[in-house]
Amino acid sequence: MTALIIDDEKHCRDVLSLLLKRYCPIVQIAATCANGAEGQVAIETLRPDLVFLDIEMPGMNGFDMLEACRYTDFQVIFTTAFNEYAIKAIRHNALDYILKPVDKDELIHAVAKAQQKQNTQSPSGIEQLLGFLQNQNVGGRISLPTLEGLQIIDSEDIYYCESDGGYTRFAMKNGQIILISKTLKEVEEVLDTKGFCRVHHSYLINLRYVQRYIRGDGGEVVMANNKALPVSRNKKQEFLSLLEKI
Structure with a gap:
């Protein structure tokens, strides 16, 4: 199963890469991307099976990036500290998410679910998610990268x-x-x-x-x-x- 990691925080990309290599060897990391624009190009070029996607990124957030993608035949695991509306939308469309900081047991569980759904999930799940979000208020919690790690605050x-x-x-x-x-x-x-x-x-x-x-x-x-x-x-x-x- 090939995967991309898209997150504007290098520390988050590095930690997730390490956890995947250690606990989820079935996942082969094809590339890591520092922003939504890089992620969109990588998705169109590499056509991964799975994308680990941060939501809050400057310039182009995770939802905007998905909306811009022409190729959508992949599964998404959001890595997020986002608010209840986005989580509700993600659940509603049978996608998955992991709250930051990433817990290895949650990661293992999410990857196992993605593996099970790899050959059965409809590509329209991402499109349904974006349609759902257009009618929701997704403002709220954001994660701040501090010297000690990540601090989750309400805007x-x-x-x-x-x-x-x-x-x-x-x-x-x-x-x-x-x-x-x-x-x-x-x-x-x-x-x-x-x-x-x-x-x-x-x-x-x-x-x-x-x-x-x-x-x-x-x-x-x-x-x-x-x-x-x-x-x-x-x-x-x-x-x-x-x-x-x-």
Whole structure:
């Protein structure tokens, strides 16, 4: 059984590869891919039997990648920390998922199920999944790669994100600050459909926690934790337009 691993986190790809080689020797890893675009090309070229697919990836998430694929005659095991709606959709279409961090026993079980269904599963399962998701709210939980591993958070608990060079700081509702090794642009690509707005080159804010806007050249936005953040002149109009819709 040939397989692809598609995940934007190198650590996750490496761990999954190691677990598969150690506990699931029937799976031959044809390639690993760091994003959805690479994954789509690999699927069309290599035509694997099985794809281990992360959902939350910047640029093109797992669902978008599946929708873009012309070749769909393969099985999918999602490796995810995603919310209940996506999991419901995955179950509804007889696909499988493993919650991160990956547990070896769950992995062994999922691979065994994929092997059993290899010659019987209808290719339309992926198409049915995507159709189901179009009518669901799939915003929610995301996984953050920290120095200690992966931290699962709810996007609704983020006050704002702040750029720190090649890193991003998450200011959380509970007062916690989480530092991850992703740029703010990458974070924005993940959160841009979840009620967030880039108000400055250094700040991405959660619109639900805006307390007030202070006029100025660009102005300032005061968040629910009383933190005042600058608004860029070139971001001002977009921000105010979104604010009026709340």
